[in-house]
Amino acid sequence: MVPLSYYLVLSGILFACGVTGFLIKRNIITIFMSIELMLNGVNLSFVAFAAQWHALSGQVFVFFVMVVAAAESAVGLAIIIAVYRTRETLNVDRINLLKL
Amino acid sequence: MTPNLHLWLIPLLPLVGAALNGLFGKRFSRQAVAAVALGFSGAALVMALWIAAQFSSLTLPRVETLATWMRAGDFQVDFAFYLDQLSLVMLLVVTGVGFLIHIYSVGYMWEEGGFYRFFSYLNLFMFFMLTLVLASNYLVMFIGWEGVGLASYLLIGFWFTKDSAASAGKKAFIVNRIGDFGFLIALFLMIKHFGSLNFEQVFRIVAGMPAEAAGAGLLTAIGLLLMLGAAGKSAQIPLYVWLPDAMEGPTPVSALIHAATMVTAGVYMVARSHVVFDRAPQALMAVAIVGTLTALFAATIGVCQTDIKKVLAYSTISQLGYMFMACGVAAYSAGIFHLMTHAFFKGLLFLAAGSVIHAVGGEQDMRRMGGLRHHIPWTFWTMTAATFAIAGFPPFAGFFSKDAILWRAYSSPYGSWVYWAIGVFTAFLTSFYMFRLWFLTFFGEYRGEASASEHVHLASGSRAGTASTHEHGGIHESPKVMLIPLVILAVLSICGGWVGSERFDAFLSPSLRTGVTAYSPEQTAAATPAPEPKEQGGSETLLTGISVLAAASGLFLAWLLYQRRPQLPQEIAHALDGFYQAVLHKYYVDEIYAAVFVKPLIDGSSRILWHGIDQDVIDATLDNSAEGACEVSDAMRHMQSGNLRSYAGWIAAGAAVVIAYMIWMGIR
Numbered sequence: 001m002v003p004l005s006y007y008l009v010l011s012g013i014l015f016a017c018g019v020t021g022f023l024i025k026r027n028i029i030t031i032f033m034s035i036e037l038m039l040n041g042v043n044l045s046f047v048a049f050a051a052q053w054h055a056l057s058g059q060v061f062v063f064f065v066m067v068v069a070a071a072e073s074a075v076g077l078a079i080i081i082a083v084y085r086t087r088e089t090l091n092v093d094r095i096n097l098l099k100l
Numbered sequence: 101m102t103p104n105l106h107l108w109l110i111p112l113l114p115l116v117g118a119a120l121n122g123l124f125g126k127r128f129s130r131q132a133v134a135a136v137a138l139g140f141s142g143a144a145l146v147m148a149l150w151i152a153a154q155f156s157s158l159t160l161p162r163v164e165t166l167a168t169w170m171r172a173g174d175f176q177v178d179f180a181f182y183l184d185q186l187s188l189v190m191l192l193v194v195t196g197v198g199f200l201i202h203i204y205s206v207g208y209m210w211e212e213g214g215f216y217r218f219f220s221y222l223n224l225f226m227f228f229m230l231t232l233v234l235a236s237n238y239l240v241m242f243i244g245w246e247g248v249g250l251a252s253y254l255l256i257g258f259w260f261t262k263d264s265a266a267s268a269g270k271k272a273f274i275v276n277r278i279g280d281f282g283f284l285i286a287l288f289l290m291i292k293h294f295g296s297l298n299f300e301q302v303f304r305i306v307a308g309m310p311a312e313a314a315g316a317g318l319l320t321a322i323g324l325l326l327m328l329g330a331a332g333k334s335a336q337i338p339l340y341v342w343l344p345d346a347m348e349g350p351t352p353v354s355a356l357i358h359a360a361t362m363v364t365a366g367v368y369m370v371a372r373s374h375v376v377f378d379r380a381p382q383a384l385m386a387v388a389i390v391g392t393l394t395a396l397f398a399a400t401i402g403v404c405q406t407d408i409k410k411v412l413a414y415s416t417i418s419q420l421g422y423m424f425m426a427c428g429v430a431a432y433s434a435g436i437f438h439l440m441t442h443a444f445f446k447g448l449l450f451l452a453a454g455s456v457i458h459a460v461g462g463e464q465d466m467r468r469m470g471g472l473r474h475h476i477p478w479t480f481w482t483m484t485a486a487t488f489a490i491a492g493f494p495p496f497a498g499f500f501s502k503d504a505i506l507w508r509a510y511s512s513p514y515g516s517w518v519y520w521a522i523g524v525f526t527a528f529l530t531s532f533y534m535f536r537l538w539f540l541t542f543f544g545e546y547r548g549e550a551s552a553s554e555h556v557h558l559a560s561g562s563r564a565g566t567a568s569t570h571e572h573g574g575i576h577e578s579p580k581v582m583l584i585p586l587v588i589l590a591v592l593s594i595c596g597g598w599v600g601s602e603r604f605d606a607f608l609s610p611s612l613r614t615g616v617t618a619y620s621p622e623q624t625a626a627a628t629p630a631p632e633p634k635e636q637g638g639s640e641t642l643l644t645g646i647s648v649l650a651a652a653s654g655l656f657l658a659w660l661l662y663q664r665r666p667q668l669p670q671e672i673a674h675a676l677d678g679f680y681q682a683v684l685h686k687y688y689v690d691e692i693y694a695a696v697f698v699k700p701l702i703d704g705s706s707r708i709l710w711h712g713i714d715q716d717v718i719d720a721t722l723d724n725s726a727e728g729a730c731e732v733s734d735a736m737r738h739m740q741s742g743n744l745r746s747y748a749g750w751i752a753a754g755a756a757v758v759i760a761y762m763i764w765m766g767i768r
Binding site (some may be wrong): 019022023024026029091093095096097 | 566605741742743745748752
């Protein structure tokens, strides 16, 4: 059986990739995908723990995350399309209207 | 029991006038303003005369309480008014002279801007002055005392666009404040030790105390502090410096406030508090010495002044010194007598000087007057009466009162021949500088520029803050509205002393001497030796003769120097150069005060209090904390870049910090 630590290391690597992608990429779509990567990195650790301790709550949590992530990607993509229509760019550095 | 006299109405009437003119005067015509001012001050005069008419049927002293002002435990102060012989004399002087000066002012101020403001202030002054003389306790007196100071400040600075007038007003106010400090401390001492400020209660308690023959005690302290207050108000050494500067005010103000009434408030207060002074011989002696020195000192300065109003100002200080001298030898009635005659002739002198200034178009320098007696005969003759009165020629009013003071200064148990000698010498100086003024102004040739009246008048117009509208056709006599008060005061200056000091003394004695006996008959005999003259008969006549001789020699010397040989004064001044310069510069007293008191105070407050404490501590604390907040926020501001990835970076960094912390804590 594969030890728990392998799963956790993979999960950490996935999450770190997600964070790195989120921070360094300028394209919104790529950033969006990085978020998914982070979510799935976390999901992996959830299911790994669930399998290790034979506890169902971890798996239930993963389903919740998946559902919410699906909803989030639907809303997020809609926002991205709306942003693209008004600003004609997907570069986040140029979408800086949050500043006063 | 006589019916209620409604004494409170007397001060209140001018207050109503002041309020009407002050609030609505701007919309009134000049006629209406004058009518209101004259109406209400005249009504006060009528009430005073009405009281005087039934005076013999009244039971005195008479206290009319209007309301309780404040009460704290056993201590109580009422709004109460007090009528006795002394306040009646003051009442008549203030309302009478005050009303005449109101009339005069209508003519004098007619062309000036702020006509309504002037009369509002003038009526306000009347209110406070009448409160002062009618008060039945020291605190109500203090209201009037402060109030007349306020009115004086407002009126000195009447032409407030002129810098010198504004600062003269401030000077008067601040110097008076020093005196008021003494007065206040005296009141606190009375509250602490006597538990009351009522004249009757205080005097009853004081009358029960033994005289403080040697050493200084409570009564001496109270007496000296009261004297400090009186010295401030009545322009005595060392607080006289404000009065000459107060001449910046309009001339009727100088006549009313700085000659006839307000400055005599100190004398009135000393006379009113005579019970205290009688039992504090050292305070009494201080009053006499201060008065005598002031009389001499101011008279010598007056000799060298060339501004007609400044001469009269120093003359006023000198005459107030006489009144203090009289009070200081416990001859209060003589002091009040001189106060009354002085109000007549000095009021007249100022009004006549105003008329002269008016005639020559605003010129105040006597060196540019001369030969005016043919042009303005009414002013000349009335001023002549006043000059002879102040110089002390019989049978003018000043002779009787000054003679009474000099005689009492010599003969009173507190008196001394030194006071008398200085007094006579001062009388000589008084006569000299007054006749110098008289000769310079009215005799000889006109020394002003012949066609100058117009542009001089323009200068005076700008000085006054408004350009005068009427054409000045050379030197001209003042209008009737100004001459009538002059004539009335001239008659009073001539006849005012005929009542005689003995009769005046007898009239005032219930409130000044036997008043003490009434409080505690058996103690008084021991405490205050009844003022018995040291010598009788012939010597009084001799001393009178000497003082008349002094006055006559003053007249002669003035005639010699300024009429007969006009170049002589120059030579004398040249010969006595150092002394002459000192006198001309008023003994440098203003400069000394500036160097000793004013400059250290300003330096101290600007360096230590302003730059040191206010700027470096209080302001710096606030400024620096505000600046710090600014800087911190400025640094933090850059976090809010609007850049999505930087926000994400902050979140990641924050999360990393939190995780690191938790791990670190977990390990421990």
